[in-house]
Amino acid sequence: AQTVTQSQPEMSVQEAETVTLSCTYDTSENNYYLFWYKQPPSRQMILVIRQEAYKQQNATENRFSVNFQKAAKSFSLKISDSQLGDTAMYFCAFMKPYSGTYKYIFGTGTRLKVLA
Amino acid sequence: GAGVSQSPSNKVTEKGKDVELRCDPISGHTALYWYRQSLGQGLEFLIYFQGNSAPDKSGLPSDRFSAERTGGSVSTLTIQRTQQEDSAVYLCASSISGSDYNEQFFGPGTRLTVL
Numbered sequence: 001a002q003t004v005t006q007s008q009p010e011m012s013v014q015e016a017e018t019v020t021l022s023c024t025y026d027t028s029e030n031n032y033y034l035f036w037y038k039q040p041p042s043r044q045m046i047l048v049i050r051q052e053a054y055k056q057q058n059a060t061e062n063r064f065s066v067n068f069q070k071a072a073k074s075f076s077l078k079i080s081d082s083q084l085g086d087t088a089m090y091f092c093a094f095m096k097p098y099s100g101t102y103k104y105i106f107g108t109g110t111r112l113k114v115l116a
Numbered sequence: 117g118a119g120v121s122q123s124p125s126n127k128v129t130e131k132g133k134d135v136e137l138r139c140d141p142i143s144g145h146t147a148l149y150w151y152r153q154s155l156g157q158g159l160e161f162l163i164y165f166q167g168n169s170a171p172d173k174s175g176l177p178s179d180r181f182s183a184e185r186t187g188g189s190v191s192t193l194t195i196q197r198t199q200q201e202d203s204a205v206y207l208c209a210s211s212i213s214g215s216d217y218n219e220q221f222f223g224p225g226t227r228l229t230v231l
Contacts, residue, residue: 015197035219042224043224043225044206044223045209047223050219107158
């Protein structure tokens, strides 16, 4: 069974600095998808960034980028130029489409606080 | 267009009562998911609906939990004989199945408190 591990329950970063959130996963699959979701205090989960396992190039979305190490089964999120609005819980998620089923496995989350 | 909506946003109930939580997915989304998020915890998968296929109920914690999806749209999660450990935020998400990414769009959740 697939598992997703986020080993950092809480982190903090100064505004405008860079922070990296770690995520590791365990799977025997070769093709799958990885996601980072953000859950601000308002509770609404939103997608931050996604990565297809068959793509070697790391995904980037503005200030957000990932370091995808397939062999190491690692999928870290880097937030550059941190802003106060980045304060939120961040969840790493794994998805393997199988026979029309698209089931996600989420990590336990990292609570990020951006300090002014 | 409108996002995923859930109702009620908050529900307080007494132990032993039944509760129903509602989810309205984004129109056209064939996949619908229910998750439970306990205080400070991650998302625990409960159940997954995909079109007209039989739902994946593998995450339901006990037979007190059930869910249905009528007409491939609105879904209701029912918890019978609620217990204090059922207190959590219940999140619903929907997605367009068949696309490679299958991004999930989440609702704001229902906070359930069992006294």
